[in-house]
Amino acid sequence: MSHSIDLCDVTLGYGRHPAVHHLNGRIEAGALLAVVGPNGAGKSTLLKGLMGQLKPLDGRITLNGFGVRDIAYLPQLADIDRSFPLPVYDFVAMGLWRQVGLFKRIGAGERGRIEAAIASVGLEGFETRTLGSLSGGQVQRALFARLLLQDARVILLDEPFNAIDAKTAADLLDLIGRWHAEARTVIAVMHDLETVRRRFPQSWLLARELLAAGPTDEVLRAENLLRARRMVEAFDPFAAACDRGAA
Amino acid sequence: MSVYDFAVAPFVEFEFMRRALIGALALAIGAAPIGVFLMLRRMSLTGDAMAHAILPGAAVGYLIAGLSLPAMTIGGLVAGLAVAFAAGALARASVLKEDATLAAFYLISLALGVLIVSMKGSNVDLMHVLFGSVLALDDGALLLIAGIASVTLLVLALIYRPLVLECMDPQFLRSVSGAGLVAHFGFIGLVVLNLVGGFHALGTLLAVGIMMLPAAAARMWTDDVTALIGVAVLIAMGSSVAGLLVSYHGEAPSGPSIILVAGAVYGLSLAFGRSGGLVWKLLPARHLEA
Numbered sequence: 001m002s003h004s005i006d007l008c009d010v011t012l013g014y015g016r017h018p019a020v021h022h023l024n025g026r027i028e029a030g031a032l033l034a035v036v037g038p039n040g041a042g043k044s045t046l047l048k049g050l051m052g053q054l055k056p057l058d059g060r061i062t063l064n065g066f067g068v069r070d071i072a073y074l075p076q077l078a079d080i081d082r083s084f085p086l087p088v089y090d091f092v093a094m095g096l097w098r099q100v101g102l103f104k105r106i107g108a109g110e111r112g113r114i115e116a117a118i119a120s121v122g123l124e125g126f127e128t129r130t131l132g133s134l135s136g137g138q139v140q141r142a143l144f145a146r147l148l149l150q151d152a153r154v155i156l157l158d159e160p161f162n163a164i165d166a167k168t169a170a171d172l173l174d175l176i177g178r179w180h181a182e183a184r185t186v187i188a189v190m191h192d193l194e195t196v197r198r199r200f201p202q203s204w205l206l207a208r209e210l211l212a213a214g215p216t217d218e219v220l221r222a223e224n225l226l227r228a229r230r231m232v233e234a235f236d237p238f239a240a241a242c243d244r245g246a247a
Numbered sequence: 248m249s250v251y252d253f254a255v256a257p258f259v260e261f262e263f264m265r266r267a268l269i270g271a272l273a274l275a276i277g278a279a280p281i282g283v284f285l286m287l288r289r290m291s292l293t294g295d296a297m298a299h300a301i302l303p304g305a306a307v308g309y310l311i312a313g314l315s316l317p318a319m320t321i322g323g324l325v326a327g328l329a330v331a332f333a334a335g336a337l338a339r340a341s342v343l344k345e346d347a348t349l350a351a352f353y354l355i356s357l358a359l360g361v362l363i364v365s366m367k368g369s370n371v372d373l374m375h376v377l378f379g380s381v382l383a384l385d386d387g388a389l390l391l392i393a394g395i396a397s398v399t400l401l402v403l404a405l406i407y408r409p410l411v412l413e414c415m416d417p418q419f420l421r422s423v424s425g426a427g428l429v430a431h432f433g434f435i436g437l438v439v440l441n442l443v444g445g446f447h448a449l450g451t452l453l454a455v456g457i458m459m460l461p462a463a464a465a466r467m468w469t470d471d472v473t474a475l476i477g478v479a480v481l482i483a484m485g486s487s488v489a490g491l492l493v494s495y496h497g498e499a500p501s502g503p504s505i506i507l508v509a510g511a512v513y514g515l516s517l518a519f520g521r522s523g524g525l526v527w528k529l530l531p532a533r534h535l536e537a
Contacts, residue, residue, distance in 0.1 A: 051421075051422055053421055053422070071422070072422070073418065073419065073422040075416065075418040075419055079416070079417075079418050080415060080416050081414060081415040081416070082415075084287060084411075084414055084415035084472070085287070085466075085469070085470045085471055085472050085475060086411065086415060086471075086472055087471060091415075094408070094412060094419070097408075097423040097424060098423065101424075102405065102406075102408055102409065102426065103404075103405075103408075130470045130471070131415075132470075133470075146419075150423075
């Protein structure tokens, strides 16, 4: 049986208000998948659901052949406190959490891997600088170096190229290409549809509900994008209980 | 007066000065690292609020058993932990932000504590509770403070990695480990423990000073969290020694002297600190090439 992530009638949300509504879908192992959709469409919520950080209000997310521990996650840049006085080297090193955990020493072998990861995102010479002194693009490079060390089979990226210059984006896209070639599963929340068309073979168009899924060219057709734009963003505080699927 | 007469003789001649020195140094070793993390988590005022919260608990202990070390310690611990968790839970459950909840809690606690102590005791007892008595530390109090410092360093070593990650990148920590919650509550527990320890030496109102002032001063000297902890401990220990000497020679109350010396170090660091000191910003300097 092939490995996959299966979503069966999944509703995710905060309080009782759904941010992702009755979603059915399957992500095959080794997929390179872009999740696109307007702001508030539930894209980040979906990633939290896949990681198991958010329990579905309804439905089931099944990891076939994966565990939650095989999943690595790149948070949005805004979720990181960049003023915290931690050197780049220490920050990247925490990608080895699974190996070193709470107390294990970071030995010569680990140091070699950390240096290699820092080098492959082009941050040599920045090891002792703190995150606060880096530009947004450089912080994103450091985050990718940490992901490299995590060596995960499933990689979730939340808006990896927001406010990133073209050169950095191109470098990091090459890394993603490398992961794809190594048969890792990559799921990225994306806003730049041009990049999605060029680099992501598969896409999901999300607007609270899954409007379209499949090969990127078909998903990103004009009529689908128009439907996504019409989605109502605000949730209704007086919404009645949803009885879809209950019958 | 020779250096020996000024700096060493007071401690050699008087036992209460030796005891005060040991107590203050042990307190500095435990409290300064805690202050660094409070500052980095933007919880500086939370520490202040929790220090006040300890007061009514210690006061109830005092009401039951007088100026008894175990009774006031246990009372303070219970009250401090209860308020820390209640404030956190209330902030999540109501529209009030945590800072508003904490401000409410600490004003109520302070009033309640002063009321309870006044019901039974004299003004001298009240001063003891509010401002501590670092010059009258008995064996029990010294052991308590030293024990708390030891536990603090051990637990900090244990939760160091998740605590750092919990501060700067909680989403990532949650994705690799469930240790974030343990680190958070372990840390809150350490804050309360150190405040209770500091309470005996410096009183409820000043205990927070030896936590926060060295941490804030240290931030002006280094950009690395590990170095930050070391510098903060050094500043706290230096302030303790200098503060005791100032109080001895100037016949000033010792708790406030220690905190004022730490405050002076903070002021100097703000002005001259290597990492963003204000004086360096005012001096004319040509910009660099790269």
